[in-house]
Amino acid sequence: MAEYKWPDADKRTLIGKRISRTDGPHKVSGHARYNSDLNRPGMLHGRLLCSPHAHAKITSIDTSAAEAMPGVKAVYIIPDPDREIKWAGEEIVAVAAVDEPTARDAIRAIKVVYEVLPHSVLDTDPKAVGSLARPAQAQKVGDPDKGFAEAEVTAEGLYGMPVITHCCLEPHGSVIEWEDDKNLLVHLSTQAVSSIAAAMAPVLEIPAANIRVKQDHIGGGFGSKFGPDRWDFAAAQLSKKAGGKPVKIFLDRDSELMVAGARPSAYAKVKVGAKKDGTITAWQSESWASGGQGGGGSPPMPYIFNIPNQSKQHTAIQTNIGPQRAWRAPNHPQACLITMSALEDLAAAIGMDPLEFFLKNIELTGPRAEIYREEFQIAADLIGWKKNWHQRGDKTAGPIKRGLGLSLHTWGGGGHPSDCDITIQPDGSVELKMGTQDLGTGTRTTVEIVAADTFGLPMGVVKVLIGDNRFPTSGGSGGSTTIAGVSGATRRAALDALDQIFAKAAPALGAKPEDLEAVAGTILVKSNPAKRLTWKQACSKIGQVPITVRGKNPGPGKLGDSGVGGVQMADVSVDIETGVVRVNKIVAVQDCGLVIDIKTAESQVYGALIMGVCSALYEEKIMDAKTGKMLNPNMEFYKLAGIGDIGDLVVHMMTGKGYDERGVIGLGEPPAVSPYAALSNAVANAIGVRVPTLPLTPDRVLAALAKKGGSNARI
Amino acid sequence: MRGFEYASPTTKEQAVSLLGSSDDDAMALAGGTDLLSLMKDDIVAPRRLVNLKDVAELRxxxxxxxxxxxxxxxxxxxxxLDNAIVKRGYASLIHAADGITSPQIRAMGTVGGDLCQRPRCWYYRAGFGLLAKDKDGAALVPEGDNRYHAILGNTGPAYFVNPSSLAPALIALGAKLHIFGSGGQVEMNLENFFAAPTSANEKEYRLKPNEIVTEIIVPSAGGWKNATYEVRQKESLDWPLAAASVALKMSGKTIESARVVLGHVAPVPWRSGEAQAYLAGKTISEQVAETAGTLAVARASAMSHNGYKIQLARVAVKRAIMKAAQGGQR
Amino acid sequence: MSDEKKPDKQGLSRRGFLKASGISLSVPLVLNYRMVKAAGAEVKVLGPGKAPIQLTINSKPFTAEVEPRVTLLEALRNDLDLTGAKRVCDRATCGACTVIMDGKPVYSCSVLAIEAQGKKITTVEGLMQGERLHPVQQAFVDNDAQQCGYCTPGFVVACKAFLDKNPNPTPEEVKRGLGGNLCRCGTYVGVRAAVLQASRGRKGGQRG
Structure with a gap:
């Protein structure tokens, strides 16, 4: 019986090294086929008619002209029981035609009559939206009155961030075809290959077992691509109407930004109090959020710091914008921005270095306190905190002001349920199958690393097959649960498979199975390494029938864990005459237990920082109050950072003793939490005043400066 | 995009003859980076595209x-950007072109196309028309989200900003434009090419549907210090929030005469008479540049969300002057 | 479109338009094109229906039948099954559709397929030398300049064009010279390192 644990550091040949992602060559060569790249035989192109109104009743739909057009093969009215449109961009009719231009012409030929109803798309002021703002939560911890009475210094402020949209580069969508009356083949851009069939089956009224779901690559998800969407069901219905022909519907960019991803906003009026020595005594917040009809999330505040006395109220605002979807670390970025900004303002009110202030209160973070302390010290060295930090407001001459800011974050993670089948052939070839997906996080690469390291094989031998719901079930990629799930299942399968190889090879080596180990392409006797078989020779002992072993997560042995954190520090320059913010540098120090592949893990953190720069400085789903439309459903005014906008990024992964033995923990979400707060705090440090809400655009920066009444504020 | 027919003539005479009496009839295709987007968004829907790229004399x-x-x-x-003469004598033009930070746009986009591209006003691009009115005829911009809209010349009915990157620099350099139509060639000052529309049937520049821009003539900039300064949020491809281009005719250390043109602040590239008059006879200094900037926005007025642009325009003028004084280094 | 007159597609009167624009038909409408007299010359007018086109892509000839309104990107992806170039913004902003045309990087979403005839087009699929990755591609792999990979082909092509023009760029030039491509996962650190690795005279990227 194998001992289910990770190899010791000195035994790891691949785990914890810097390995290039295995599908890299496919991606850089353009050969990687995303589902949006598929040209299935006889494929029809689907397009959608979407509502121009944010709130309306549909009075009538006339599709006759579209149906009569040559080349149009199917028209499908998307069912909507109450025929009520609740956001602009909501899909009403789908059309499938022989090519895209024809499908677009057909959409234009459809006539929909609307009864336009009042809408509300703004969420910045709960008092302005009447009954659309509903009290959602109120909580008291300790004795807030006493806490504030004890406080020698208090700081009050408004903080927040708007709704932003995922803007996956590969839009949401699918290619769907009926293989026969009862069997559906679904190529869908999804973060949850194994779960799609169960979600589609009841609606299509066929057994989930008859739905095959495949996806080799996905062009971004970030939390927005878990279930099948209305347009995917529409594609299935269009295909049915068209005799089973494949129908491809991938959203146009404007739809993608309007309806296929919205991270809830969050705003809060916060008051915090502390003693002059920096001890935080009390927290009070009135917060509100919106994410469309759902009313947004409820960010956990105060974030991380368990302040002894708290008084909190939260309000949910309903709006006529596209529905909210999960986004890397749901609720955490909002809570983090609000909390860390308020605390940094408090530190500034005391006149204390925020690093010192955060460390002074670090015990309030709970059991991770010592890790945060260590991480803060590393980050401070990497960014030169001691040398470069100054009291609020860069006093040097000239319009360019420089500042530093910091933040910290946490995330749970844990491994999701995952099954992994490994088949070893008598010729030594190895195949690994799992119904997981690689979001670009490196899943494909990491499971190969785990299997190959376990077998003592180099990269390139184990054939990894993922992205098919016919493969053993694996959870959706969300909540940073994938890596622990898939690596645990893979390790267990590989160890069990190796046990079987050992058992078969032991007689030939004149040793007991438990005395064998797999090293560098051989199976050898630990006490006498000269006695060895090559991997191939050992596998030939299997006999005629290959062995297949299933590994599961959860399962025996502690291979994964949950609960990680990190700290980040940002260095920015702000032009106080124009309000333009430039990032000089961001440092991220992050722990996530045992890192399987340092290279792709670092990429996750770099990516999180860049995403943070995007929404700290640029991103906003800009809604027009009067027309109810999103004004920037394009990549020109829905601004994302480019290669020159991110400054220099430094990533430090906490590895080795104290971290590795925890096992594998996910990394997708945690580093995406802190950048907003670190950048906002850096801007406040640079210009001497808080810019209350993100994004930190020139208008907001100049408005904050004007409020401060600084000499350069001239509006 | 709606269907259209396509022709690719080889002379400007053919091109003009293939155009029609309205944009619905036909439109001229140059770099394509704006026109095709407008067609995809169904903002324009010409029945014919006349590709100009095979007309060698336009190069x-x-x-x-x-x-x-x-x-x-x-x-x-x-x-x-790559032209040695331009690099040598027309720093302000180089600065403006350099502000288009996408190599792809630089490779595709043409000078004529930059001048004739349509405003980026998001109400216009969402189908509410160039004057951005709702179905009841009410203007959407003044009370709407006008963060990127005009601060000068914004008394209506046009509130958008002219999107051209090159026009401010070219106008400051005194450029003329040649337009070719059925009546032959017409020359006009580039400044006069632009005009804020007063009705929904007008465009923001004076080019009839059956005319094309053939060339731009820029006088020698000898003796003129010139520079452009753009306030852009992003280093990568992004529209300026405000820009200014200046050309200063120097007599020793004294400014003999000045041209100051602002971009992205008004429905047309905005020539600031106030700043120009002030600068004449002055010696360049930080203080003088600052005052010129203040004068350039003296008549600016904020709508609900774009007050910050007044500050940006002021700074752009100041910095363009100082940049010109320093020899127009990038 | 409240204050702009929409063209009435159904009521399109070609005869009226042609008359108004002083063009006379010299050849009656034929299958794919007709010749129109313009300024004394015969000019071919194609569409609005499908017309045959010939494209030279990665040194190979391709033919397709497309309407004039089909972009080069759509022709590559839908008609020629060359799906390396991606449709992301479809509005000349994001760079995911970048191809090299006559030596220059262009957004293929904003080039008509019909006007790309006679041009030398290189797509990401044409960069490999046999089985070997192009140095830029190899550098992308080595420096993990990709995550989901959807922006990657366009970025690779843009970097190739950038290096063709600037064979030995400084890190600052790399930051300033690739402003026409956007990535959502956040791979720019890897891309910067990859461009430097692939540039002439440099060995080894910053991200090992």
Missing amino acids: GIRLLPDGSLRIGALVTVQEL
Whole structure:
């Protein structure tokens, strides 16, 4: 019986090294086929008619002209029981035609009559939206009155961030075809290959077992691509109407930004109090959020710091914008921005270095306190905190002001349920199958690393097959649960498979199975390494029938864990005459237990920082109050950072003793939490005043400066 | 995009003859980076596209006998940037072209196309028309989200900003434009090419549907210090929030005369008479540049969300002057 | 479109338009094109229906039948099954559709397929030398300049074009010279390192 644990550091040949992602060559060569790249035989192109109104009743739909057009093969009215449109961009009719231009012409030929109803798309002021703002939560911890009475210094402020949209580069969508009356083949851009069939089956009224779901690559998800969407069901219905022909519907960019991803906003009026020595005594917040009809999330505040006395109220605002979807670390970025900004303002009110202030209160973070302390010290060295930090407001001459800011974050993670089948052939070839997906996080690469390291094989031998719901079930990629799930299942399968190889090879080596180990392409006797078989020779002992072993997560042995954190520090320059913010540098120090592949893990953190720069400085789903439309459903005014906008990024992964033995923990979400707060705090440090809400655009920066009444504020 | 027919003539006479009496009839295709987007968004839907890229006479940059520079309308932004004469004498033009930070746009976009591209006003691009009115005829911009809209010349009915990157620099350099139509060639000051529309049937520049821009003539900039300064949020491809281009005719250390043109602040490239008059006879200093900036926005007025642009425009003018004084280094 | 007159597609009167624009038909409408007299010359007018086109892509000839409104990107992806170039913004902003045309990087979403005839087009699929990755591609792999990979082909092509023009760029030039491509996962650190690795005279990227 194998001992289910990770190899010791000195035994790891691949785990914890810097390995290039295995599908890299496919991606850089353009050969990687995303589902949006598929040209299935006889494929029809689907397009959608979407509502121009944010709130309306549909009075009538006339599709006759579209149906009569040559080349149009199917028209499908998307069912909507109450025929009520609740956001602009909501899909009403789908059309499938022989090519895209024809499908677009057909959409234009459809006539929909609307009864336009009042809408509300703004969420910045709960008092302005009447009954659309509903009290959602109120909580008291300790004795807030006493806490504030004890406080020698208090700081009050408004903080927040708007709704932003995922803007996956590969839009949401699918290619769907009926293989026969009862069997559906679904190529869908999804973060949850194994779960799609169960979600589609009841609606299509066929057994989930008859739905095959495949996806080799996905062009971004970030939390927005878990279930099948209305347009995917529409594609299935269009295909049915068209005799089973494949129908491809991938959203146009404007739809993608309007309806296929919205991270809830969050705003809060916060008051915090502390003693002059920096001890935080009390927290009070009135917060509100919106994410469309759902009313947004409820960010956990105060974030991380368990302040002894708290008084909190939260309000949910309903709006006529596209529905909210999960986004890397749901609720955490909002809570983090609000909390860390308020605390940094408090530190500034005391006149204390925020690093010192955060460390002074670090015990309030709970059991991770010592890790945060260590991480803060590393980050401070990497960014030169001691040398470069100054009291609020860069006093040097000239319009360019420089500042530093910091933040910290946490995330749970844990491994999701995952099954992994490994088949070893008598010729030594190895195949690994799992119904997981690689979001670009490196899943494909990491499971190969785990299997190959376990077998003592180099990269390139184990054939990894993922992205098919016919493969053993694996959870959706969300909540940073994938890596622990898939690596645990893979390790267990590989160890069990190796046990079987050992058992078969032991007689030939004149040793007991438990005395064998797999090293560098051989199976050898630990006490006498000269006695060895090559991997191939050992596998030939299997006999005629290959062995297949299933590994599961959860399962025996502690291979994964949950609960990680990190700290980040940002260095920015702000032009106080124009309000333009430039990032000089961001440092991220992050722990996530045992890192399987340092290279792709670092990429996750770099990516999180860049995403943070995007929404700290640029991103906003800009809604027009009067027309109810999103004004920037394009990549020109829905601004994302480019290669020159991110400054220099430094990533430090906490590895080795104290971290590795925890096992594998996910990394997708945690580093995406802190950048907003670190950048906002850096801007406040640079210009001497808080810019209350993100994004930190020139208008907001100049408005904050004007409020401060600084000499350069001239509006 | 709706269907259209396509022709690719080889002379400007053919091109003009293939155009029609309205944009619905036919439109001229140059770099395509704006026109095709407008067509995809169904903002324009010409029945014919007349591709100008095979018209060789619209290409090329060359010095004319009088020392002025002739830039073909189809010269790409990258060709402009790479041209030795432009690099030597027209810093402000280089700065403006350099602000288009996408190599792809620079490779595709043409000088004529930059001048004739349509406003980026998001109400216009969402189908509410160039004057951005709702179905009841009410203007959407003044009370709507106008963060990127005009602060000068914004008394209506036009509230958008002219999107051209090159026009402020070209106007400051005193450029003229050649327009070719059925009646032959017309020359006009580039400044006069632009005009804020007063009705929904007008465009923001004076080019009839059956006319094309053929070339731009830029006088020699000898003796003129010139520079452009753009306030952009992003380093990568992004529209300026405000821009200013200046050309200063120097007599020793004194400014003999000045041209100051602001971009992205008004429905037309905005010539600031106030700043120009002030600068004449002055010696360049930080203080003088600052005052010129203040004067340039003296008549600016904020709508609900764009007050910050007044500050940006002021700073852009100041910095363009100082940049010109420093020899127009990038 | 409240204050702009929409063209009435159904009521399109070609005869009226042609008359108004002073063009006379010299050849009656034929299958794919007709010749129109313009300024004394015969000019071919194609569409609005499908017309045959010939494209030279990665040194190979391709033919397709497309309407004039089909972009080069759509022709590559839908008609020629060359799906390396991606449709992301479809509005000349994000760079995911970048191809090299006559030596220059262009957004293929904003080039008509019909006007790309006679041009030398290189797509990401044409960069490999046999089985070997192009140095830029190899550098992308080595420096993990990709995550989901959807922006990657366009970025690779843009970097190739950038290096063709600037064979030995400084890190600052790399930051300033690739402003026409956007990535959502956040791979720019890897891309910067990859461009430097692939540039002439440099060995080894910053991200090992």
